[in-house]
Amino acid sequence: MGLIREIAVQGAQMIFVLALAPLLLGLTRKFKARMLDRVGPPLLQPYRDILKLVRKEVVIAENASWLFRVAPYVIFAATWVAAALVPTFATGLRFSWTADLIAITALLATARFFLALAGMDVGTAFGGIGSSREMLFASLAEPAMIMMVFVVALVAGSTQLSWVANFMLTHASLRVSLGMALVALVIVALAENARIPVDNPATHLELTMVHEAMVLEYSGRHLAVIELAAALKLLLYVSLIACVFVPWGLAPPHSGFLPLIVGAVTYLAKITVGTFLLVFFETSIAKMRVFRVPELLGAALMLGFLGTLLLFVSRSF
């Protein structure tokens, strides 16, 4: 019975993140609109968009290859698996040991690899520009992420997220290195999710676009799957920050029904606050020029590096 229950909880987590991801997107849009004194689209609009796109016919370029058609599903699957491995409402789930934080980073890299290839498949200038810039950002964001992982792993003695969350719960303390890691992670999250100041998720037809340029040729169900993957990725980063830096409320392993409910409710509260902070930050800052972004990401890398160095010098930082 225990096994079935554990698998059920793991399955619930997978469905949970998938169901929640568009809501997060709707929430950011709503918050943003309110801050700009607009009414904004309904909270459920992203679900409607995805449903609409899924039902539409797909129009693809004449010379698009099989890779173009397969890539959305690979991107989606890699992101979904990664998102399902980050503890949201409970730790120590059945398959949580499948991959540690380094592997989750690498899974996101797999998704990005295919997204960048898909951008180049049709052979247009826009797709290439998006892929090229995405890979430039990744070449700094990924090491920054790994450095952040180093800091967390050196503090908690593990790269396994469930262990990290439990350690943070039981040994909560203010540390300089963790502060640096948090800033680094936030910068990486902004870059990876194509948010302002790195990219603007609301724009099209602009020479500075990155993510939207890569998916320009997509339509219908392919586009829906990619948008869902993008929403999942945003949710993943918010959950990651919540799980490592504010782990309170997470249900411990093998816990009963009540802690799970508590975990889910606190998780919802956490992502609401997180989304609000994200939107607040986005509305108070301007978008950067593309070649300023490496400086921002370089700062994240340096912060992560400095945090790691401090921990190498002494475990008490």
Next chain:
Amino acid sequence: MPVVVALWSVAVLIVVALATPILLRRSAAATPIVYGLAALVALVLFATALSALLGRTDISGEVVLPIGLPWVGAHFRIDPLSAFFLVVIALGAAAASLYALGYGAHEEHPERVLPFYPAFLAGMNLVILAADAFSFLVSWEFMSLASWALVMAHHHEPENRRAGYVYLVMASFGTLMLLLAFGLMAGPDGVYAFGEMRNRVHAEWLPGLVLVLALLGAGSKAGLVPLHVWLPLAHPAAPSHVSALMSGVMTKVAVYGFVRIVFDLVGDPAWWWGALVMALGALTAVLGVLHAILERDLKRLLAYSTVENIGIVFIGLGLALAFRTNEMAGPAALAITAALFHALNHSLFKGLMFFGAGAVLGATGERDIEKLGGLIHRLPVTAVMMLGGAMAISALPPLNGFVSEGMLFQAILLSPDLPQWALKFMVPAVGAALAFSAALAGACFVRAYGVAFLGRPRSPTAAKAVEVDGFSRFAMGLLLALCLLAGIVPGLVIDALSSVAVLVVGHDMPPQPLLPSLSIVPVSESRSSYSGMLVFVFILSSSAIVAWAIHRFASRTLRRAPAWDCGFPDASPMTQYTADSFAMPIRRVFGPVAFRSHIERRMPPPGDPSPAGLKVVKHDLSWEILYAPLAGRISRLGERLNTLQFLSIRSYLTLVFAALVGLLVVVAIWA
């Protein structure tokens, strides 16, 4: 005894090499015969070495042949370390021979490739089998010369002649350094057999010097920066299956030489050894991939990526040395296992990528990716293989490259316990360099694959390419399958490496296959775990479920139309993003530091109708800082010594007499 089987296999290879000229004259089927035999021998060697590695056969014996130095003889034996590298060589050789059964048929001058190919294989195996300094060095030189002959196979192209020249100079330099290293270890009484050399007690200064010499000697063959300059010239110049062997396998023989000397023969390391090796590894990894990302020639790009991967292997070796010095046996075992695992992985995916590059070259006659494009439509099978190879080399799960790099990260996370402050400051930087090179490798292969295989063809030859033959496809498929296998059941490789780790650092990693769902645990379950199998299954099943659900319940219609491209009318394929434009942002951000790169604009003066132009200037700094001044000094010295040519007979006699007196004085003082 496995060593006897291995020596007989090598003998067969040498006989094949010697018989090839006759075969070429007598039979039209020389090419398939030679490559077929090479593949068979490689399979025999593979089986022998694998059973030796897994401890299924007794490997204790040593063979002494009455050749070489009369008072030493030629010693050959197999221990777990050599068994592992024999496996790497045999796998690469079997795949390359299979590939060449198809690819080699297009060779214009088979007489320039066929005799040297088995000789090259024999040389690599002999280096690993050798158990005394003399046979090691002779085999090393034999391997270098055979591969040099293969690099010069197409010597009518001036570029290849230059590559061959640089290679020859660097190979001689490397062998000289190894000769000095062995000379130091053998000591004045000339102990050349490894068994006795291991037990010698050295002067305090000697091991450090041996390490530096081994780094120079083995490092120049492996491609450590700044000794890498020959590698991107020579590896691409050879026929593609030989490029695959040189890049994928011969660099591993160099790694073997380094491990054998530094970990096994010379004795206890000092703490700065690890720091030096690690620093060189990190520098090599970053510079290698930065060069690769700006390269337009597909094969040269792969050669630079080899430089990067060798850097990663040396990072692991340096970590293992640092841990071993401080008697941290567990972490040392993790680091050495990760390094050797990465060496194996690199031999698999680099072989695959070079085969793919050869397929592209055979199908289009082009190595310049700017002239390719859209090959995914024309070479569907090769495209799948190359995609797998690109994923593996970019360290993406669930393939094998990720496993070894992930293990290296875990080893780095164990190093705050190292007591030396220099190491404490250095290891985080090495970790950042490793992460940076992994991320850049992803960018590099998105660029290479995206430009060459995706998009629209940029030249008529690319538009008319035809898929390669069955042998080539099979060889690529074999290597891709091995990449996937090592990625989803890495526990098997880690366990196979345990006897090697015990031999080299005196400890091994915890046994892996007992764990559920084939997951691996580099240190302990609470620290980290990774199950390539489950990741693979999850990705496959969730993408399949989503695709099925959408096609079943929503929409499955599909319409082809002209590309949208923001409403721009479809222009010529020349408007696509090119390889240079793809690399431009990365060049602009990192180039000024790494290559002192800048753009030269040429604006004709007003009234001059000649076109304006712009050129990217990029410098290989190791070439300019190290080699160019060195070469200049050597040629100046040569000019000065030139006067010695034109002396009279009296002066020559005086010189000879003076030299004799001088030497006698030295001997007198020495005694």
